[in-house]
Amino acid sequence: MYWLIAVMTLGIVGLIATGIVMEMQPAKVTKPWFKPTIAMNLVIFVCAQAALIFIGAQDVMAAVEPAVEASGEISIGLGLGIIGVGIPTALSTIGAGIAVGPIGAASLAVLAEKPEIFGRTLIYLGLAEGIAIYGLVMSILLLDKI
Structure with a gap:
């Protein structure tokens, strides 16, 4: 599960860095591979977030179940x-x-x-x-x- 958090963190850092580069030097961002790279970064981020939700929810439910039975709250x-x-x-x-x-x-x-x-x-x-x-x-x- 930690690898998913690392992938999401790298995706967020990549998107932020890309935004900063595009704001500071928009004339240099005309390479043909740049926009598909941003799109791929966003797709990987969304897929990793969905996987984190599904995998993380199972881990949390497995860990919380005994605590819920004990407290009854x-x-x-x-x-x-x-x-x-x-x-x-x-x-x-x-x-x-x-x-x-x-x-x-x-x-x-x-x-x-x-x-x-x-x-x-x-x-x-x-x-x-x-x-x-x-x-x-x-x-x-x-x-x-x-």
Whole structure:
């Protein structure tokens, strides 16, 4: 498992170094092999991360099982249930962020021309932000079921 962590660390260091090189000397990054190398580095990183999750999860579950039986506090099912409760909030917050960005930019552009429609633009922003509140309400309702 340590070799997977080493591969992921090298992948991250390689991507960071590549970004620094591309920012400092963008004219010298015209070699035909450079972009496929970055893509291959990213693919190796994603595959190593997936393997680490699958292999690491088995190791953690094997190590945690006796401790869970002894303490009786939390089980794997309860832990996965708590993660499942957080998913609606996370996804709705991402959706709200995606919605608020263009709406906010458009409302600022319109307000520069017609300041009298501030109330309408505020309503549109509130509707977009309401998506995150719906996700939070769903998480609270799901948390009550656990």
